[in-house]
Amino acid sequence: xxxxxxxxxxxxxxxxxxxxxxxxxSTAAEPVNLTITGTRYAATVLIADPAxxxxxxxxxxxxxxxDTVALSAVMAEMGHSTPExxxxxxxxxxxxxxxxxxxxxxxxxxxxxxxxxxxxxxxxVKTLITR
Amino acid sequence: MIRVxxxxxxxxxxxxxxxxxxxxxxxxxxxxxxxxxxxEVTVVVKGxxxxxxxxxxxxxxxxxxxxxxxxxxxxxxxxxHTVTGTVQAAxxxxxxQLQVERTGPHELKLSAGxxxxxxxxxxxxxxxxxxxFLIYGGLFVAALLLVGGLLSGAPARPGxxxxxxxxxxxxxxxxxxxxxxxSQIPAPPPEGAAPTPTTSTAGGRPYVQARMETLxxxxxxxxxxTLRVDLIDGSTGRSVDDLTAHHEALAHVxxxxxxxxxxxxxxxxxxxxxxxxxxxxxxxxGRYLAHAEIEREDSGGQLVAADFTxxxxxxxxxxxxxxxxxxxxxxxxxxxxPTGTPRLQPAVPVAGRPTTIELxxxxxxxxxxxxxxxxLIRSQDGRFFGHVHExxxxxxxxxxTFSFPExGRYLAWVQYATxxxxxxxxxxxxxxxxxxx
Numbered sequence: 001x002x003x004x005x006x007x008x009x010x011x012x013x014x015x016x017x018x019x020x021x022x023x024x025x026s027t028a029a030e031p032v033n034l035t036i037t038g039t040r041y042a043a044t045v046l047i048a049d050p051a052x053x054x055x056x057x058x059x060x061x062x063x064x065x066x067d068t069v070a071l072s073a074v075m076a077e078m079g080h081s082t083p084e085x086x087x088x089x090x091x092x093x094x095x096x097x098x099x100x101x102x103x104x105x106x107x108x109x110x111x112x113x114x115x116x117x118x119x120x121x122x123x124x125v126k127t128l129i130t131r
Numbered sequence: 132m133i134r135v136x137x138x139x140x141x142x143x144x145x146x147x148x149x150x151x152x153x154x155x156x157x158x159x160x161x162x163x164x165x166x167x168x169x170x171e172v173t174v175v176v177k178g179x180x181x182x183x184x185x186x187x188x189x190x191x192x193x194x195x196x197x198x199x200x201x202x203x204x205x206x207x208x209x210x211x212h213t214v215t216g217t218v219q220a221a222x223x224x225x226x227x228q229l230q231v232e233r234t235g236p237h238e239l240k241l242s243a244g245x246x247x248x249x250x251x252x253x254x255x256x257x258x259x260x261x262x263x264f265l266i267y268g269g270l271f272v273a274a275l276l277l278v279g280g281l282l283s284g285a286p287a288r289p290g291x292x293x294x295x296x297x298x299x300x301x302x303x304x305x306x307x308x309x310x311x312x313x314s315q316i317p318a319p320p321p322e323g324a325a326p327t328p329t330t331s332t333a334g335g336r337p338y339v340q341a342r343m344e345t346l347x348x349x350x351x352x353x354x355x356x357t358l359r360v361d362l363i364d365g366s367t368g369r370s371v372d373d374l375t376a377h378h379e380a381l382a383h384v385x386x387x388x389x390x391x392x393x394x395x396x397x398x399x400x401x402x403x404x405x406x407x408x409x410x411x412x413x414x415x416x417g418r419y420l421a422h423a424e425i426e427r428e429d430s431g432g433q434l435v436a437a438d439f440t441x442x443x444x445x446x447x448x449x450x451x452x453x454x455x456x457x458x459x460x461x462x463x464x465x466x467x468x469p470t471g472t473p474r475l476q477p478a479v480p481v482a483g484r485p486t487t488i489e490l491x492x493x494x495x496x497x498x499x500x501x502x503x504x505x506x507l508i509r510s511q512d513g514r515f516f517g518h519v520h521e522x523x524x525x526x527x528x529x530x531x532t533f534s535f536p537e538x539g540r541y542l543a544w545v546q547y548a549t550x551x552x553x554x555x556x557x558x559x560x561x562x563x564x565x566x567x568x
Contacts, residue, residue: 008297015301019265019309037211063211076373077328077429079337079366106328128326 034125040064040118045110050129052102059087059095059112064121068112069095073108080104084113102129161252161415162248162504164380164500166397166409168244170196170219171553173379173500176239179231182256182322186231188216188239189224193499195235196220202242205229208251209261222550234323241400248400250381251372262313269306271426273299296497335430336373337366343421343437350439352416353446358386360399360407360423360435370405377426379500382407383518385507389418391542393553396507399423415445420509434516473545473558480562490545490556491531496525504529508560511540521547538564 042063047055047121059069069087074080084105087095102108112123161176171194177187190201199220206213210233218227229235231254239250280286280295320327342361350356360382362371374381380398384407387394392415399409413419418440426432426473473490480486488506496503504521506529515536521529529547545556 004293004297007294009301011297011301012304015269015305016308019261019305035209037207040210067452074367074369076336076364076427081367081369107326115188124273126325128328 023041032127034127035062036112036125037063037121038121038123040121041066041114041116041123043112043114043123045112045125045127047127050102050127051131052104052129053100054098055101057087057097057101057110059097061093061095061114064114064116064118066093066095066116068115069097070113071099071101072111072113073101073106074111075102075106075108077106078104105129105131115129133176136177142203151462160378161376162379162501163376163399164398165241165248167201167241167246167248167400168199169410170194170220170243172196172199172201173518174225174239174241174250175224175226176203176252177226179254181336182234182254183230183232184256185228186254187226187228188218189226190218190220191224192220192222193548199243202240203229204238204240204242205231206238206240207231207233207235208238209233234321236323236325246400247402249403250401253323255323255324257321258319260318262309265309266313267300268304269304269309271302272307273302276302296304336427337364339363339371339425339427339433339435339502340365341423341435341437342441343423343435345439349442350413350415351443352441353443355410355412358384358399358409358411358421358439360384361406362405362425372404373428375426375428377424377432378502378520381425383424383500384409385422385424385509385516385518386411387420387422387509387542388413388415388515389420389513391509391559393419394507394544394557396505396544396546396555414447416441416443417449420513422509424518436516438513438514440546441562473543473556475560480535480560481565482535482562483565485532485534486560486562487530487532488545488560489528491528492525492547492554493549494527495550496529496547497550498525499546499553502549505546506531506533507544507546508533508535509542510537515541518567535560535562539564 032045032050035042035044041061044060046058046064049055059070070084071087072084073082084096084103085099085101087097089095107126109124109126109130114121159178162173164173170192173191175189175191175384179186186205192199196356199218201220203216203218204213212232214229216229219225220505234254234256236251236253239252241248276295276299280292285292285295340363344359346357346359364371381394381401382399384399385396393413395411397409399407402408418438422436424432424434471491473488476487502520503525505524506519508517516531519531519533521531529545535541539562541560541562543560544557545555547554
């Protein structure tokens with residue numbers, strides 16, 4: 001009899017664990033992968049570990065021939081803005097910037113300033129930075 | 132045992148029905164008032180339940196317009212995919228259907244005459260909730276085991292019956308637990324939603340500084356000019372581009388002449404991030420005041436004000452401007468619209484105490500800017516500006532309650548929309564000091 005109740009309890013526990021996993025997974029933070037298309041350029045922003053402090057941001061330019069890419073960020077909620085960081089061109093259409101873009105957790109608007117023969121354009125994406 | 136479980140499953144199923152009503156509905160309608168090509172319209176974007184899916188856009192006209200075609204262009208900011216169409220502004224508009232391919236940030240470009248507005252918006256589609264999945268999944272498993280158990284003759288075999296019952300009990304337990312605790316589990320954001328802070332510590336966003344100017348810098352009476360509003364964040368110095376549709380508009384701009392004989396309540400077009408523009412014509416030279424009401428995301432409303440001067444000589448009034456008519460202050464309501472003069476209670480308002488202002492309206496008043504009626508108030512010197520709403524449903528009158536802050540003379544305008552136009556009833560109010568002051 002005890003065994004049967006143990007089986008019931010085990011089944012319930014397993015199901016509850018699965019339920020918890022489903023709920024928690026739906027609210028967990030993930031790496032940033034955002035694409036934005038402007039009139040001159042289209043860029044994809046990749047941040048593997050979006051956390052406050054030093055971050056590495058990769059920008060892939062899929063439309064337009066960008067020569068320079070610079071990043072800055074604004075937290076509209078608090079009125080914070082961060083200095084502009086120049087991204088290094090690793091290969092045509094691929095830029096990497098390393099720096100302290102997000103001093104604190106929250107929703108940041110990342111401004112991407114692209115320049116090239118087509119002219120200058122500023123694109124912006126919103127991203128959630130969590131600890 | 133099986134019977135008890137069947138009964139429990141039936142009870143839980145009966146309880147599960149209302150839980151489904153808690154699910155997030157797909158993208159609500161977006162309504163944005165715009166003053167475009169000289170017409171006062173409200174653009175309605177109806178939400179879609181799926182992507183790729185239809186996005187229906189209509190333009191409601193609040194004045195007689197004969198064939199005002201408005202060009203539409205919906206562009207996904209993510210992949211740049213663009214679809215175009217046209218829509219005719221009308222009192223009861225036909226909706227134009229455009230296909231959207233994805234959720235997330237989009238831009239709606241409106242073109243009419245030689246004016247263009249770009250309205251940013253997000254296509255949202257509700258995500259299936261994990262709670263619903265668990266409730267229905269749990270009940271489904273329980274039902275399957277119970278029916279399967281009965282069919283396979285499990286009651287005659289105690290071991291198998293117990294295993295079936297245990298599985299069914301687990302399913303029912305999960306469903307019941309989720310039903311009980313679902314209200315405490317945050318609903319997942321709809322697909323395409325902007326990221327939201329997990330913990331918000333800020334109570335509203337920084338203030339906005341507005342730079343208002345006219346193009347040309349000194350407009351001439353009788354000639355069209357552009358009033359431009361540039362919004363700048365006080366903490367970052369950047370353009371402010373996070374305005375919410377506050378009372379169905381990104382900004383409510385009220386332009387009045389110093390004497391109050393000229394009055395326009397308009398809704399400027401967003402031409403670029405942080406830039407709003409509206410075209411106006413003033414019929415007389417003199418000093419004009421512009422008050423703009425705006426609201427940033429996650430913030431309260433803000434009022435920005437400026438003044439400008441119109442030169443030249445007075446021109447005869449153009450044809451009746453149906454966007455909003457100017458009128459003589461202090462005179463009774465104009466014959467075409469409101470019935471009677473505004474009734475004040477108390478008849479002589481006292482500063483700092485609530486005053487009720489009531490005005491009879493004709494039949495067929497319809498909601499405009501989300502409200503049945505609007506009362507706009509300006510102190511004689513223009514240093515105070517107020518915007519009051521009639522919150523009730525349309526009936527034979529509009530009623531407002533407002534406490535005039537200081538004694539003195541105020542200019543006031545009641546506005547409401549009828550089937551084919553926006554009626555503006557101007558009047559003045561003299562406010563006395565309270566004896567206690």
